[in-house]
Amino acid sequence: MKANVYSEDQYITLKMADNGDVIVGMPYIQEWIEAVRSVPGRKWNVAEKQWEIPGTKSAILFLCHVLKDIPVKLGDAQLGEMFPELLQLQTAxxxxxxxxxxxxxxxxxxxxxxxxxxxxxxxxxxxxxxxxxxxxxxxxxxxxxxxxxxxxxxxxxxxxxxxxxxxxxxxxxxxxxxxxxIRPKRQKKLPVVLSTIEVSKILKSVQHMKHRTLLALIYSSGIRIGEAVRLTKQDIDPERRTIHIRQGKGGKDRFTVLSTAAYDLLQNYMKNQPIIKYLFPGGKGLDHHITERSVQQVFERAIRKAGISKPATVHTLRHSFATHLLENGTDLRYIQELLGHASSKTTEIYTHVSIKDIRRIQSPLDRMIGFEEDE
Known part of the structure; x- marks a missing residue:
């Protein structure tokens, strides 16, 4: 960048136009005008008195080339997301x-x-x-x-x-x-929770052994997707029935439960899958783990196939694990340890979605006898 050639308040501004073109705003500097005029497809908007270039990949790449020594500001976030090349135009x-x-x-x-x-x-x-x-x-x-x-x-x-x-x-x-x-007040949203029947439907809808085993481990152990894809064979302890989560969220190690059913799936899976480093290798080779996005796509296909309309994600399996443990009488402190929560307040959210006690409450409508006949 040659930012020292120009005064500090002189730079080109790029903004998205409603028609998809890119508006080029700038002070009257002949050198800059000539640079923009060299972009194929550029035009002068007479009504707005501004230069515009096509919002295409080729035009943007050409613009990056001709503006490489000129200070540039992006007028909206959409431009940077659509054309990451423009980020190269940051000032020194x-x-x-x-x-x-x-x-x-x-x-x-x-x-x-x-x-x-x-x-x-x-x-x-x-x-x-x-x-x-x-x-x-x-x-x-x-x-x-x-x-x-x-x-x-x-x-x-x-x-x-x-x-x-x-x-x-x-x-x-x-x-x-x-x-x-100043921080905005946190929204008090309850997590989406799947029933045990819905979890079973999801797992049964996945035919691919690696994918089914991975999702089963996430649900049965309550681990995060990022922790699951990075599991190695050394992290599984069948004797103690535990999974060692290394450097989880917050840089913390912890142990969580290894389900017998999930371990049986894992054993069958490993019979046909060579393991070099990660339990669940990805498309880049056996020494690279499957990506989180790939797992998310697998889950999205699974819930569609299972006919589940809840707005569930892979992380919903973790919420469901915690809620089902709580409903089955597991102490909240143990659930906190298994999930790796630093604060018990984080784990207490599951007391609000558990229906264990709610099911014991009889609605007053159910106490009314023959109310339909009174209509």
Missing amino acids: EEKIALQRLREGMKLKGYSTKTQKAYMGHAERYLRMLPVPLKDAELKHTRAYLLNLHEESRSSSYVNQAVSALRFWHVTVLGRSDPNLR
């Missing part, structure tokens, strides 16, 4: 700040998932920022967070955005921002 200052964020998270020992999520929030924030990063003020952060609410993002998503920006601005860049102390 932004690239350095993002690199410091990466390094800060690595030094803190954040998981790969958290690092990816935080980087995504930081990059989206930069794309929406109307000024250079060093000139960003409290109002800009506030506007960004308010925009997330207007997009109807969940409270957990907004909270994660706050955590990401707070870590970046305050911990890494050494700034102070009171807006990052």
Whole structure:
């Protein structure tokens, strides 16, 4: 980047137009105008007095080539999601700040998932920022967070955005921002839970042995999808009937229960599946585990085939495991240990979805005799 050639308030802004084209906003600098005019299919919108280029992959790649030395801002997050190549047009200052964020998270020992999520929030924030990063003020952060609410993002998503920006601005860049102390109230949503009959239907609908075994392990042990795909043969202890979860969420090890039925499935599966490292290898080879997205797609097909209309995901199997244990009388403290929850408050959510005690309550309607005849 040759950011030092231009003043700090001079840059090109790219925005999506309603018709799918890309609007190119810029100050009158002849060099920049010539660069945009070189893009095939570009046009001058007389009514709006602005340059527009086709919103196609080829046009965007060409634009990236001609603007490689010019400071660029993305006017909306949609552009960056549609054309990741545009992220290469970040200013030198932004690239350095993002690199410091990466390094800060690595030094803190954040998981790969958290690092990816935080980087995504930081990059989206930069794309929406109307000024250079060093000139960003409290109002800009506030506007960004308010925009997330207007997009109807969940409270957990907004909270994660706050955590990401707070870590970046305050911990890494050494700034102070009171807006990052305000968090939206968490939505109190109860998890979706499948009945034992529904779980059985799902497992029976999966014919592929590897996929059925994997889903059975997730339900029978209550493990997360990311923990399941990374299981190795050494993690299974048939003598103690346990599964060793290594470096789960929060970087914690734990043990959970190994179901006899699930272990029988696993044994039959391993008779025909060579195991080098991971129990469930993926398409990239025996030394790579199956991807989480592949498992999600397997589950999506399974619930459709089983005729289940609940908005269930692979994680629903974990919720169902905990709820069924609770309904069968398992102490909440043991369930907390099996799930790897740091706080008992997290596990207590299952007391609200358990129907063990609800089923004992008789509805007043059922006490009415012959109410239909009175009509």
